[in-house]
Amino acid sequence: MRDPDYRTFWDALPHISIMRSRPDLQEAFRHEYREEIVGLLSWLHRLGVLWGATSIHPSPPDGCDLCSAQLDKLQLFIDGATQSGMWANMCPKCFLEEGHSIGWGKGQLYLNIGNGDWRLVAGGDPDAREPSDE
Ligand SMILES: [Zn+2]
Known part of the structure; x- marks a missing residue:
């Protein structure tokens, strides 16, 4: 096992992330930097x-x-507070310029999953639980 190398991981991440035409390279990257990926997600x-x-x-x-x-x-898109305290649905550009942060009570991040559906992926209620399938 090698030592984690967050700097190299971080420098390569934007380049490999946009290479949708090379899933083999993305898979190799996810393998090479698996420790950094788990570590980053855990910190977040x-x-x-x-x-x-x-x-x-x-x-x-x-x-x-x-x-x-x-x-x-x-x-x-982000459903969140602006820096003035007003709440708004914001595109990413406006969020970076006017938004406060991602986190419960401040901003919820939604991912476009197609067909007009948006999934909450970050900043949700930390005490919430998914409904059970029963
Ligand atoms: Zn906007």
Whole structure:
């Protein structure tokens, strides 16, 4: 087992992440940096960002409240507080400029899973549990 190398992992991550045409390289990267990936996700969980219960947005917005960008063309949107304290549905660009943070009570991050559905993937209620299938 080698020592974790977060710097090399971090430098290569943006390049390998966009290589959708090379799933073999992505798989090799996920293998090579498995310790860094688990470590990063674990830290983000301890920070209160990741691994809360997931859910599907019951009534997703059509557009960004701040710039009116059409959300169905985007990968992510944030339902969260702005720096002024106002709450808004924000495209990622507006979130970076005006938003507060991802975390319960501040901002929920939704992933576009197609067909108009959005899955809560970060910043959810840490005490929430997925409904059981019973
Ligand atoms: Zn926007």
